Amino acid sequence: MVLAQKTMLAALSCLLFLPILASSTTPTAAPALPPTSPPTTPRGDVQLVGGITAYDGILQVWFDGEWGTVCDDWPFSDEAAEVVCQQLAGTSFESWTSDSGSCYDEMDVSVPIHLDDVECDGSEARLSDCDHSGWGVSNCVHTEDVSIVCALPTGVADAGDRTCTPELCGDPYKLCEENGLYWCCDTTSEYPKCGDSWGYCQEEGLTKKEKKSILVAVLTTLAVFFVCTIKTAPAVLVET
Ligand SMILES: [Ca+2]
Numbered sequence: 503m504v505l506a507q508k509t510m511l512a513a514l515s516c517l518l519f520l521p522i523l524a525s526s527t528t529p530t531a532a533p534a535l536p537p538t539s540p541p542t543t544p545r546g547d548v549q550l551v552g553g554i555t556a557y558d559g560i561l562q563v564w565f566d567g568e569w570g571t572v573c574d575d576w577p578f579s580d581e582a583a584e585v586v587c588q589q590l591a592g593t594s595f596e597s598w599t600s601d602s603g604s605c606y607d608e609m610d611v612s613v614p615i616h617l618d619d620v621e622c623d624g625s626e627a628r629l630s631d632c633d634h635s636g637w638g639v640s641n642c643v644h645t646e647d648v649s650i651v652c653a654l655p656t657g658v659a660d661a662g663d664r665t666c667t668p669e670l671c672g673d674p675y676k677l678c679e680e681n682g683l684y685w686c687c688d689t690t691s692e693y694p695k696c697g698d699s700w701g702y703c704q705e706e707g708l709t710k711k712e713k714k715s716i717l718v719a720v721l722t723t724l725a726v727f728f729v730c731t732i733k734t735a736p737a738v739l740v741e742t
C-alpha cells in the first residue's frame with residue numbers, strides 16, 4: 503500500500519514538473535526545408551522540369567504529396583502531350599520524346615514513376631483524366647520518362663530553340679519502325695529482327711519533328727547515291 507502511494511506521488515510530481523523541464527530543455531528547432539510544392543497542390547497537376555523554361559522538360563505529375571514522372575510506354579501519344587500542354591499552359595505541344603537522359607538530367611531513382619500506359623484521346627482537361635495503369639503502377643525506369651516541349655504562352659519571351667533531340671538507340675540497340683512508331687530493339691537478343699518481339703524493344707517516342715528529319719536524311723542519302731552513280735557510270739565505261 504505504501505509502495506503504491508509512493509509510486510503515485512512520484513508520477514504526480516513528474517506530471518507537474520514535466521512542462522517546466524520541457525520548456526527549459528527544448529533545443530532550437532532546425533529550419534525546415536521549404537517544400538518543393540505546397541501540400542495543397544491538387545492531385546494530377548503537371549509540371550515540366552530541367553528544361554530552359556517552365557514549358558519544356560521532363561514531365562512530372564503531382565500525386566500523394568510528391569512529384570513523380572510519367573513513362574513513355576505505348577499508348578502515350580501526341581494526344582497525351584497535347585493534353586499536358588493545354589493543362590499546363592493553354593498551348594499546343596511542339597514535340598515530345600522519351601529523353602533517356604540525353605536532353606535533360608535523368609531523374610534520381612528516389613523520384614517515383616507515377617503514371618504508365620497513359621492513353622488519352624485529346625479531349626481530357628487533365629492528364630489524370632486519361633486512362634492509365636494506376637497511380638504508381640509501372641514497369642518502367644527513368645530512362646523512359648516522357649519529356650515535352652510546349653508552345654510558349656502569350657507574353658512569355660522567346661527562349662530560343664528548346665527542341666530536345668535525343669540520342670537514338672545506343673549500342674546494342676537498332677532503330678526499328680512499325681506503323682509509324684519507332685522502336686529501339688536489342689540486336690543481341692535471340693530476336694534481333696525488328697518487330698519479332700516487343701519484349702526486346704523499347705518505344706523510342708520520337709517527336710514528329712524527329713520523324714520528319716529522319717525521313718529527310720534517308721531521302722537525301724538516296725538522292726546523293728543516285729546522283730553519284732549516274733555521274734560516275736560513264737567514266738567507268740570509258741576507262742574499260
Ligand atoms: Ca518505354
Ligand SMILES: [Ca+2]
Binds near residue numbers: 573619640641
Ligand atoms: Ca508499361
